[in-house]
Structures are given as structure tokens and as C-alpha cells.
Amino acid sequence: MIQDDPFRAYDEAFEAWRAKQPGSKFSEFSLRRIINGLRKGRVHDTLGSNLSGEESWAESGRSMFETILAMHPLPANARVCDYGCGSLRVTSHFIRRQDRLCVFALDAVTDFMKIGKELLGEHVLQEKLPRFGVISARLENAAAFRPDLVYATSVARHVHPEEKPDFIDAMRRIAGKPGSVAIFDAYVADKETRFARSGWAWPLNFYLDAMAPLKLIGSKELGSGVTGWDVHRTLLAFQR
């Protein structure tokens, strides 16, 4: 049988789940599944301590950290916010590099950051005093932190179309200070494209229009497309 919609079973499971909890979000459904998977010892590309691929947790976020810094060099006393920090794969490098109290990490849930905090260790946490929070509760605190840079890595692609305005609004709000920069990797395609259970690509113009009045100041093809789909992972940097 030819399956016309490869994600139908997943979407039906989501709708059945949402019917029992009206108003729930796709991210709540998909993240709950990942959390349950990690508890059972499953590997994940970016979340938890047991990552798929060759690299250890400590190394896996390094190249993204270096790419962001190369795109937008920052002094050690600059304030940085990680939106969708997960298990601190990338955040941990910023926490070590930036001065004390200069990093604010937000995520949709606390489960992943708890794993990252344990991996990072009490010594570094006490020395650098990064702040942590759940997006629904601490978004305004992160905006009031007035970061010089807010970044989101491997987040935009997972944001369901219904939650897209919240993601864009959060990036713009946190990058609220004049001169502040927002960087995220987006999957870009000629038209809106669903390419995985939780994978969406959008035309570049969507991001440019949505992020206004922030202006695009840089972009970099990350070269890791998705086999079978005409989508391109691109790091976008916007400045207010």
C-alpha cells in the first residue's frame, strides 16, 4: 500500500492525545515522548547524555558553539540566552566561556536541562551561576536580562506551525535591546515543507518577514540537508 502521508499515524496519535487534553500543544506531545524514550535508555541526536553518533555530550555541541561565535564574535562579559537549551550540549560551552551570571538558558521543560546540569557539574554551575528557566514561566525574565545574543540550535525545525508565532515572538522579544542579535538554524525550502515527524522547513522570506524589525545580518549553509527532501539547514543571524 502506498502511504500518501508518512506522518499520518503520528499526527493521529497526537490528535487522539489532544482530544483528552484540549488546548495542548504538539511540542508537549512530542517532548513527552522523547522524555519517556530517554528514561528507557534510548539514544537521541541532541537530547540526554546518550547521544547518537560518534561524539560525546561534551564535544557534540562544540562545533555549533564555535560557528555561532565565528558568525557573531562576543566578549566574555556579553550576555547570552540559549532558547531551547535541551541538555546544554551547546549551552555548556557558552557557560564555560562567558563571565559569571552571563548565561540564561530556557527550555520548554526542565527534564533535559537537569541532565545537562549533572553533566556540567556543580563546580562550573557554582562558579558561573548561569540562570535556567522554563519558557512558559521565564520568557519575560530572559527578555529583562537584555541579552547581547539569543540563539536557538536545532529548535526552529521542530516548531509545529501552530507554535511558530510563539517561537518567532520569543526570539524577537529576548533580542529586545538595540544591537542585540538572534541566531538560529532554520530549515529553508521553496515552500512550507514537512520533512519529519517534527520537521518543518519554510521559505527564507518567511523568516525575514517574521523577524522584522530585526534585520538579517548573516547566514551560513550548514550543509546537512535531509535525504529525500529539498530542504537546507541554514544558520540565520538577525540584529535589532
Ligand SMILES: C[S@@+](CC[C@H](N)C(=O)[O-])C[C@H]1O[C@@H](n2cnc3c(N)ncnc32)[C@H](O)[C@@H]1O
Ligand atoms: C532538538 S532539541 C535541541 C536542544 C539544544 N538546543 C541542542 O542543540 O542540543 C530542541 C529543544 O527545543 C525545545 N523547544 C522549545 N520550544 C519548542 C517547541 N515549540 N517545539 C519543540 N521544541 C521546543 C525542546 O524542549 C528541546 O529541548
